[in-house]
Amino acid sequence: MKFGLVWILACMAVSAHAEMWKCIDADGNTRYTNVRNDTKGCKPLNLEPINTATPASRAPQQKPSNFPSVDSDTQKQRDTGRRKILEQELAQEQQQLEVANKQLAEQKDLRLGTEKNYARVEERLKPFEGRVKLHESNIESLKRELSGIK
DSSP, rough: OOHHEEEHHHHHHHHHOOEEEEEEEETTTEEEEEOOOOOOTTTTOOOOOOOOOOOOOOOOOOTTTTOOOOOHHHHHHHHHHHHHHHHHHHHHHHHHHHHHHHHHHHHHHHHOOTTTSHHHHHHHHHHHHHHHHHHHHHHHHEEEEEETTT
């Protein structure tokens, strides 16, 4: 039973190749179709069936002889230097985030007489909240970058 079902599916896959036609109307517009009823005045296209059974394999790419490369010790030194710079930037961003959070908290506690409704308060707080979000985003990016260093 299973073998028969597999055989039927295999035969259907072989015959799944559809005929295609190229149609050009009176205005010169080109369209393509595989619907036989829409092929009046169209020319059939001879397309080879697409092989979907095996994926295309890539040949291994070889580096050109003059391709720049560094030895592993040099690369380790570069990675160490990069890590140090990223860690310094992370520490700065964390400090700036603390400052931005403090400024936002101060602004939230501040009430101005000109702000009769809450929409004006939100408008005043928006730049402070934006700075907090920016520093949080920068911290996330730096942590992601640090996690990718060997």
